[in-house]
Amino acid sequence: MKLKQLFIATGALAAALFANTAMANEGHGPALKHAEVNVTDQEQIRRGLTVFSDVCMGCHSATYVTYKDLMDYPEIGLTREQVDELRGDHALTEGMRTGLSPEDGEASYGKTPPDLSLIVAARRGGANYVYSILTGFEHDPAGKIPDGSFNEFFPGNRIAMPDPLAWLDHDEADTAQLEQDAQDVSAFLAFIADPHQNERRAIGCWVMGFLLLLTLVLWRLKVEVWKDVKH
């Protein structure tokens, strides 16, 4: 098999894999809404952090993100004063944990609210899924599930989480703001699921550039070394 054939075969296999993935992402309930999420946008991530600490942290934690991380990650980059205000009595090295105990959570909602450190990585659709859930509270068309427990995008439609942003029956005038809040918090959660992702992609560009050059050089070298071999 010559090099060209090998590339064609690899390409065909990759295409098949990709088509397969596209199919795998469909067929899980309604198509998810698209969230405008930018994990390099400090403004958006900070707004998302505010939504997270004001709303989500009533019940949820992000235990893998410490208060110190909020200063150290350049994508958030809060000042010491801002972090001090946010953390209250909690130590800098503590994770961001809710005040709601697991027992109280279970008593109130029937299950312990999950930790959100990895929620974007742990759900098919990632940030789009989180955004869709937050803006997916509707009246049950079948009229079976009570308002506040029906979510268009949740598997099985019955969700234990009460409508956190008060999306259901909100005023038309508030739509844009609520959508923005939902997207911002999705951006924050997408960022903290893999906090070195921006650094990773930045380094990756240099690595790929270097490897392209190396490949080119080694290819010419191979051709040069092999030019006298009749085969």
Next chain:
Amino acid sequence: MLNTIMKTKLFGWVDRRTGAEAIIKSQLTEYPAPKNLNYMWNFGSLALLVLVLQIVTGIFLAMYYKPSAAFTYGAYTVAFDSVERIMRDVNFGWLIRYMHAVGASAFFVVVYMHIGRGLYYGSYKEPRELLWIIGVVILLIMQGSAFFGYLLPWGQMSFWGATVITELFGALPVIGEYLQQLLRGGFAVGDPTLNRFFSLHYLFPLLLAAIVGGHIHALHVVHSNNPEGIDLTKPEEKIMFHPYYTVKDAFGVAVFLLGYCYFVFFNPQAWGYFIEVDNYVPANNLSTPAHIAPVWYLTPWYTILRSFESKLLGVIMMGASLAILFALPFLDRSKVRSARYRPVFKQMVYLFFVTVIVLGYCGHSAPTPTLKLVGQIATTYYFAFFLLLLVVPKFEKTKPEPEGI
């Protein structure tokens, strides 16, 4: 450069005590290789590269990883936490872990290509039977290593994957139950399982390294096959491994690294194929995921298992599907090696490659009646391929092989 080193006094001192120069000459610089090897012959050296990458990254991961299923906060455990600490707090821990996780899949991509090449060009035939058999042993140990390693993050798919696979052993008569408990270190997958899997995950790659040494030694005794599948008798048909194949392999390494680094830096989860979405959910023995499937490289064999109604039969056939690879050199008695000169075998082997991909697809997808039937048909052909090889040489009209290259 190597020549300069070999002329130094220090090298001379070492050489008189080890015979290093003779080894380097016979195994590398003056090792004769067929001049017509195509790019399918690059995957052997790539497999060696990935093995080294896996061992090196693995050693660093083991410095930070803690095998314990003790709960820490919420549903999280010590093991899950330690992986997240590597991802978040260890300097370049994310790089090491993604290299290791992507490396596992890369290893199988490369090795499956390597095996496919061996099949297509008849590299398993006389005199290379033992070389092939050692290779199958390597494949089995790799699959074991990968399976043990996937438990370590202690996510949902780790836990339930290990539960399903260890349960298989329970289906065996008489010793089944004992074997299952031995593997798990108890009645269910738990903390003891995690500890022994970590131990075995460290042991197996070291075995692998030793057996790969044997594989390379066996290769250097019988020498490489070639795309024409003929024995090379004339010296002008061969070239020195160095520099011809060292530079060609280096070029192959660069192309491979382009693909590997794309996944490491831009797509480490590979849409859930390399690191499954469910494995970001901490293990929970009270909540079974909607769909449990092994990672893609084990799915063909998972489909064979699922194709039989009886669990015991499924386990036996899955074992047989791997064991039959050992018998391949003795099933196929055709004197002609390369598929280039075997028209019937060529069609069969192409269909076999497609079959394995279909089996993989079926094993990865949620089971449906259609997929089950497709999987059963593919399973039938998987075995038929090997059994047909017994009779194909009796009627196959092979094309004339060239005298030389």
